[in-house]
Amino acid sequence: MRTDLPSLFERAVCSRLTAHAVRALYTKGWTVLPDFLQVRGHEGIQEHQDEENEETYARALCDEIRALPLQTNHTHLVDTQRGNRTTLVRKCDGVREFDGPLEPFGTQAKLSSLVTDGASSLMAMMSVLEPRMTLTRATYKLQMSPAGQCGSFPMHTDSDEMVDERRITALFYPNARDRPWVQEDGGQLRIYDWPHGAVDVPPSNGTLVLFASTSMVHRVLPVQRERFCVTLWLSGKVKPASAGPAPKLVSEEAAMRQRLLDRKIRKHVIRLLYRDEWEQSLLEAHEESEERSQLIQSFHQECELALSNMIRLFPDVNIQTFADFDRWVNAQEIDLQQADTQFGW
Numbered sequence: 001m002r003t004d005l006p007s008l009f010e011r012a013v014c015s016r017l018t019a020h021a022v023r024a025l026y027t028k029g030w031t032v033l034p035d036f037l038q039v040r041g042h043e044g045i046q047e048h049q050d051e052e053n054e055e056t057y058a059r060a061l062c063d064e065i066r067a068l069p070l071q072t073n074h075t076h077l078v079d080t081q082r083g084n085r086t087t088l089v090r091k092c093d094g095v096r097e098f099d100g101p102l103e104p105f106g107t108q109a110k111l112s113s114l115v116t117d118g119a120s121s122l123m124a125m126m127s128v129l130e131p132r133m134t135l136t137r138a139t140y141k142l143q144m145s146p147a148g149q150c151g152s153f154p155m156h157t158d159s160d161e162m163v164d165e166r167r168i169t170a171l172f173y174p175n176a177r178d179r180p181w182v183q184e185d186g187g188q189l190r191i192y193d194w195p196h197g198a199v200d201v202p203p204s205n206g207t208l209v210l211f212a213s214t215s216m217v218h219r220v221l222p223v224q225r226e227r228f229c230v231t232l233w234l235s236g237k238v239k240p241a242s243a244g245p246a247p248k249l250v251s252e253e254a255a256m257r258q259r260l261l262d263r264k265i266r267k268h269v270i271r272l273l274y275r276d277e278w279e280q281s282l283l284e285a286h287e288e289s290e291e292r293s294q295l296i297q298s299f300h301q302e303c304e305l306a307l308s309n310m311i312r313l314f315p316d317v318n319i320q321t322f323a324d325f326d327r328w329v330n331a332q333e334i335d336l337q338q339a340d341t342q343f344g345w
């Protein structure tokens, strides 16, 4: 039985995670909750409230992260043609990470409680608000970017149905409140919400971001100031919405536009449309090396493969080059409202 009081994060899950936000996550694949820790109402825990507020809680999390044995991470480049041989591509020093075990007491107590009890409350509340989500297990990663080192993350999705059961990514930013996060600070989380376009989320103190691990393409822009992030990956099952009556499609073109919005196809559309930015982000986030050149080469192969898949999937369209593909997709009058409600799982 627990004898400790719920943390500010757990209380925020109860009072700040709205049905509206969880519906947005389910229908469009992502949602942002700024000032997540602004828990109103004192819930009669006056003593607890006095010692822990948004500011002190977030600062304590940052101090705990700073004290961890953080390490520069690597991208795993898997060569499926050669028996899944893996090459490690070293990232730049600007991002340091830790995903090892945490001590539940002492110097890691707040982090430990966040990634266990905090994550459990989050999963339970999400399942209550959206019963098609059954999330049962959480894993985590703690991350810090020192000031002035231009740390960044390249464009990626976090998971793949074929690889593991991670379904929802929750990013929580316990960053300093002493001055607001401005454009020049960099470090924004960029979410590629095609066909709407890219959205930049500043990692301001107390912001919680939720998105679909398997299909939301995202990156972190190079950051200039000290930046912290707690990542929780929630695993389990998310049932797709039951198919309603099939939409009446007035034309072949409408049917084609609808297929482009399929979650699995959308991911490849984004890779192709943003291929230059994607390549640039890979270069920025990794140290120059022989392995990085292999990574870029493999990225080009994946783009070629995505293009040939598009040619196969849309045989009636005359696509031969990347430029043909861009022209064709950009000319489609996609129903943006439909795009929002049609995010499948």
Ligand SMILES: O=C(O)CCC(=O)C(=O)O
Binding pocket: 141, 143, 153, 158, 171, 189, 203, 218, 219, 220, 229, 231
């Ligand atoms: O730091 C962030 O905002 C996100 C990091 C991320 O995308 C990841 O660790 O997979």
Ligand SMILES: [Fe+2]
Binding pocket: 156, 157, 158, 218
């Ligand atoms: Fe990620």
